[in-house]
Amino acid sequence: MRDFSYLRAGSVEAARQAAALPGTMILAGGTTLIDLAKCGVAEPDSLVDITHLKGLDKIEVSARGATIGALAKMGHVADHADIKRHFPAVSEALWQAASAQIRNMATIGGNLMQRTRCPYFRDPANFPACNKREPGSGCSAIGGVTRGHAVLGTSDACIAMYPGDLATALIAFDAIVHLGERQVSVDDFFLLPGATPDKEHAIEPGEMITAIEIPDSAAARRSTYLKIRDRQSYEFAAASAAVGIEFEADGRTIRDLRVALGGVATKPWRARAVEEALKGKVLEPDAVRAASLLAVEGAVDNGANHYKIELAPRVVARAILKMGETA
Amino acid sequence: MTLELSLNQQPAHLRQGSSIGQPLTRRDGFLKVTGAARYAADNHPPGMLYAVLAVSSIARGRVALLDVEAAKAHAGVVEVMTPENRPPLATDPDAKNNPFMFRLDLLQNDHIRYPNQTIAVVIAETLEAATEGAALLSPRYEAQPARVGLDGAESFVPGGVGIGSPAVHHKGDVEAGLKSAATRIEATYETPAQYHNAMEPHAIVAAWDGDSLSIDTPSQGLAMAQGRIAGLFGIAPENIHIRSPFLGGGFGSKGMISGPQVLGILAARLVGRPVKLVLRREQMYGPVGHRAPTRQTLRMGMDSEGRLTAIGHHARTASSTFDDFFEPAADASHTLYASPAIATSHEAVRLDTGTPLFMRAPGEATGSIALESAIDEAAAACGMDPLEFRQRNYAEVEPMTGKPFSSKALRECYTQASERFGWQRRPLQPRQMPDKDGFLTGWGIGTATFPAIMFQAEARAVLRADGSGLMETGAQDMGQGAWTAFAQIAADGLGLDIDQVDFRAGSSDLPNAGIAGGSGHTATAGMAIHNAGAAVITRLADLATRHEASPLFGAGNEGVLARGGRLYRRDDESRSESYGEILARAGLAEIDGRGTGTPDSASREAYAMHAHGAVFAEVKVDPDFGQIRVTRLVGAFAAGRVINPRLVRSQYYGGMIWGVSFALHEEAVTDRRSGRIQNANLAEYHIPVNADVPSVAALLVHEDDPYVNALGIKGVGEIGITGTAGAVANAVWHATGVRPRRFPIRIEDLLG
Numbered sequence A: 001m002r003d004f005s006y007l008r009a010g011s012v013e014a015a016r017q018a019a020a021l022p023g024t025m026i027l028a029g030g031t032t033l034i035d036l037a038k039c040g041v042a043e044p045d046s047l048v049d050i051t052h053l054k055g056l057d058k059i060e061v062s063a064r065g066a067t068i069g070a071l072a073k074m075g076h077v078a079d080h081a082d083i084k085r086h087f088p089a090v091s092e093a094l095w096q097a098a099s100a101q102i103r104n105m106a107t108i109g110g111n112l113m114q115r116t117r118c119p120y121f122r123d124p125a126n127f128p129a130c131n132k133r134e135p136g137s138g139c140s141a142i143g144g145v146t147r148g149h150a151v152l153g154t155s156d157a158c159i160a161m162y163p164g165d166l167a168t169a170l171i172a173f174d175a176i177v178h179l180g181e182r183q184v185s186v187d188d189f190f191l192l193p194g195a196t197p198d199k200e201h202a203i204e205p206g207e208m209i210t211a212i213e214i215p216d217s218a219a220a221r222r223s224t225y226l227k228i229r230d231r232q233s234y235e236f237a238a239a240s241a242a243v244g245i246e247f248e249a250d251g252r253t254i255r256d257l258r259v260a261l262g263g264v265a266t267k268p269w270r271a272r273a274v275e276e277a278l279k280g281k282v283l284e285p286d287a288v289r290a291a292s293l294l295a296v297e298g299a300v301d302n303g304a305n306h307y308k309i310e311l312a313p314r315v316v317a318r319a320i321l322k323m324g325e326t327a
Numbered sequence B: 001m002t003l004e005l006s007l008n009q010q011p012a013h014l015r016q017g018s019s020i021g022q023p024l025t026r027r028d029g030f031l032k033v034t035g036a037a038r039y040a041a042d043n044h045p046p047g048m049l050y051a052v053l054a055v056s057s058i059a060r061g062r063v064a065l066l067d068v069e070a071a072k073a074h075a076g077v078v079e080v081m082t083p084e085n086r087p088p089l090a091t092d093p094d095a096k097n098n099p100f101m102f103r104l105d106l107l108q109n110d111h112i113r114y115p116n117q118t119i120a121v122v123i124a125e126t127l128e129a130a131t132e133g134a135a136l137l138s139p140r141y142e143a144q145p146a147r148v149g150l151d152g153a154e155s156f157v158p159g160g161v162g163i164g165s166p167a168v169h170h171k172g173d174v175e176a177g178l179k180s181a182a183t184r185i186e187a188t189y190e191t192p193a194q195y196h197n198a199m200e201p202h203a204i205v206a207a208w209d210g211d212s213l214s215i216d217t218p219s220q221g222l223a224m225a226q227g228r229i230a231g232l233f234g235i236a237p238e239n240i241h242i243r244s245p246f247l248g249g250g251f252g253s254k255g256m257i258s259g260p261q262v263l264g265i266l267a268a269r270l271v272g273r274p275v276k277l278v279l280r281r282e283q284m285y286g287p288v289g290h291r292a293p294t295r296q297t298l299r300m301g302m303d304s305e306g307r308l309t310a311i312g313h314h315a316r317t318a319s320s321t322f323d324d325f326f327e328p329a330a331d332a333s334h335t336l337y338a339s340p341a342i343a344t345s346h347e348a349v350r351l352d353t354g355t356p357l358f359m360r361a362p363g364e365a366t367g368s369i370a371l372e373s374a375i376d377e378a379a380a381a382c383g384m385d386p387l388e389f390r391q392r393n394y395a396e397v398e399p400m401t402g403k404p405f406s407s408k409a410l411r412e413c414y415t416q417a418s419e420r421f422g423w424q425r426r427p428l429q430p431r432q433m434p435d436k437d438g439f440l441t442g443w444g445i446g447t448a449t450f451p452a453i454m455f456q457a458e459a460r461a462v463l464r465a466d467g468s469g470l471m472e473t474g475a476q477d478m479g480q481g482a483w484t485a486f487a488q489i490a491a492d493g494l495g496l497d498i499d500q501v502d503f504r505a506g507s508s509d510l511p512n513a514g515i516a517g518g519s520g521h522t523a524t525a526g527m528a529i530h531n532a533g534a535a536v537i538t539r540l541a542d543l544a545t546r547h548e549a550s551p552l553f554g555a556g557n558e559g560v561l562a563r564g565g566r567l568y569r570r571d572d573e574s575r576s577e578s579y580g581e582i583l584a585r586a587g588l589a590e591i592d593g594r595g596t597g598t599p600d601s602a603s604r605e606a607y608a609m610h611a612h613g614a615v616f617a618e619v620k621v622d623p624d625f626g627q628i629r630v631t632r633l634v635g636a637f638a639a640g641r642v643i644n645p646r647l648v649r650s651q652y653y654g655g656m657i658w659g660v661s662f663a664l665h666e667e668a669v670t671d672r673r674s675g676r677i678q679n680a681n682l683a684e685y686h687i688p689v690n691a692d693v694p695s696v697a698a699l700l701v702h703e704d705d706p707y708v709n710a711l712g713i714k715g716v717g718e719i720g721i722t723g724t725a726g727a728v729a730n731a732v733w734h735a736t737g738v739r740p741r742r743f744p745i746r747i748e749d750l751l752g
């Protein structure tokens, strides 16, 4: 058996100090970490259990926005009345994620940190080559089974898709990750693979996510999360879109638009080109469809995932049009 | 085994008269919902060790190096079993002397013939130590390229498909029939490799005592497992006791004892202590069978009235490189639609996979989705409603053999299901039913059929002086409800209330109940129970009618009825006597009788025997996204006598949901370079979740069959998957106008 030590942190400070030690990992709901330990990807020497820390599960919503503690459960956030009212896309992203059982266990901090479903990444015993696991070892996925892999933000080193739904909604609304003293925008928190796919987050040893802050915006209040997949539930996105919209007083001209893509990119993907193309314009189906194609500009497929390039703009267009209708 | 429950935990079953036909709830339900039901892996005999398999990364080649020392040095590891020290076997695991005997990988050498083949077994004091020990073996291989996919090797015509069916069949002249046809279609369909994925992994707890072996393991065929193990170890079958009271699903993968289960027994022998071995989910993708992929080409000709003039059905499939099981997909065209000319044929390739095996209607399901799709294409080509087309080509006799059916209420199935579904409102052309939310709605039909198979079974019945009864047969409950349905048949056969019957099953020391497979278990073991009941009642009647003191004296065997624990004179029901009185007078504590269940060869020679059904499906497809949702399923099935409508309905529901799974979800995805399956887990190997099957209805259509067996039972376990898969595919066409030719149907197939 592989021994590891287990520490139940008494304070955020203690947790951070412990997590600064090499080989130490934070344990929250465990729905990602235990899985990865079982398949041999995570091999912690010690675990710091943060689930008993007090006060980190708060969900606070005010006129300025929402602050969600890192230990808030996915299920609680999804069901939270004020989150539903102020950030419908966030609630919808969460309740379409994973399964009810997992949502009851899993935390918001852990959710952001969930790792790719690339089957090669998750199978070190049989596929030693994976740049994300072992920098420089190569990429087993390229040339293999790639239906679920990314088409945006890929590099020669890694094409793994970031599978989370929540972060896609967060990035659309300029959410901020609180790492104790330091704060980083969600966009900056997630890193492109480039030549260093092993480095996924702008988080340093000894840091931990304490909360997520989502600024209030009219676009967030009028938002949705549309997730497309083969199965009705319990499946990651084939493509998804988080969209929020704010109209001018005329109710037709787009003042603010937020578009983010999930299921297609190596990190939560903000589609600013789509936003810019439509801001200031009257919402009109053909224009929306044309602009949505910009979402996949520069996309590169690996065969079986080509359909994502077709699908993603359609998902974006539908989500924008749906938000337009509810005027 | 006796079910470990007292009857007062059971809800009272209110009924009058016969137990057969009553919708009793599962007698084992209480144990299951409270977690008290003991499955194989729940057993922990004293001194037990844990065994973990080390399995091959590569698909083909040999093991060059294993670091056995590193594994053995790990704390808690007791032993590492490799080809070097694996205890000897009496039979070569590669020997094969009957079609139900499959070659096993039992560390007989260092060759690797598929990914996840066992290369060593690590035995340790804890599961964790054994798991780490297996990782420490760090195998090195000499690998050869994997042969993958239906085009991965040269094809050949197998000697037989399924169990001994010829690979090629024909009647009439298909080419002539196609030539003379007014309308023709030809289409090729592909189905993927699928894995059984029973909820409960294959597990075994094995303990040796000298040359006696005690085993807890899930098995769909206890006597066959016992015989196979006896042969491998060279010990008498009676020295092997297997308990299998519950299976967490089998679907065919627990029909034959698998290699890993035998390795658990070998491990126990090697260390001289009881051993538990449980497969990890991903280890179930290889050594315990699967459904092979197929590529099927259907050719059909129709005359100007839409009557079939020819059906040609060719299937290409795959087996392993070292054993034979060929999915008999094309045989689906033998039994369903009337045609003067039918030709079916198979070819196969050999791939570096584990050997495929029986899985959820083997051949019937794969063949059905292709046949039902092609029939739909044919109907469309003739401009006919697909239900009307099927009725026009209704087979009054079995098409391939010309035999009459023992019974066939398929017309009633079509009528009842189509009425319930509302089929008459269906527009002929596709893409005609957009709904208010912008989804394309489509309606499809599929005909379901499955043969009424019987095997061999035995049962023993006992009547006791206290008026109670006992029925014993080594039947297997995979979740289908055998504990309940057989007890109902037993109660009827013994003329007792069900609560008076002690029913024992699930253990190899009971009479051989045959295999729980081929949808034939209820018919086969049910007939053994029925006949055992009749035998003991005959003995009881003898005691009574021959004794002057009995009110039944002189009635003769034919002249009494058994009911409610009493024998009655048939011609005068005021004269009766209880079982207890009869036995007490004879000074007997108990009497017994034995019965067998076997197919009647004369009636099987004379009649074709099949269950039938009609399934209607509604799907909604998002026109932009190609996202498919099944919104409604209605099936009507005629399968002879219904022993328990509640259980039968749930078998149909389950089968129909597997049909949705076949059409839309299940697929093992292989990395073509390594030959490894890349979605060997339940997060990525998809089956429907609850949200995928919002509305399922199963109608039970009355059918009396005097020929299948005395009870009139056909089988209900597998028929639901047939018909349904095709109905879903046809509904997708009706919704979108796109004809699915590759399964499962995915978003990208409809993006257009």
Ligand SMILES: Cc1cc2nc3c(=O)[nH]c(=O)nc-3n(C[C@H](O)[C@H](O)[C@H](O)COP(=O)(O)OP(=O)(O)OC[C@H]3O[C@@H](n4cnc5c(N)ncnc54)[C@H](O)[C@@H]3O)c2cc1C
Pocket (backbone or CB within 6 Å): A025, A026, A027, A028, A029, A030, A031, A032, A033, A034, A035, A070, A074, A096, A097, A098, A099, A102, A105, A106, A107, A108, A109, A110, A111, A112, A113, A114, A163, A164, A165, A166, A207, A208, A209, A210, A234, A235, A236, A237, B683
């Ligand atoms: C079968 C399955 C299906 C799923 N489907 C979906 C889906 O459809 N959509 C979706 O979005 N997600 C899905 N998920 C992922 C799921 O949402 C995540 O597993 C979950 O959110 C992780 O949260 P946790 O609290 O369990 O994290 P843990 O497993 O405890 O931790 C995950 C990682 O985050 C780190 N970590 C945890 N908390 C912190 C913190 N506060 N600061 C810094 N690091 C931290 C841990 O060290 C670990 O590396 C699925 C998961 C499974 C197993």
Ligand code: SF4
Pocket (backbone or CB within 6 Å): A116, A118, A119, A120, A121, A129, A130, A131, A132, A133, A138, A139, A140, A141, A142, A157, A158, A159, A160, A197
């Ligand atoms: S895609 Fe990325 S995660 Fe997957 S094998 Fe390649 S490097 Fe590893």
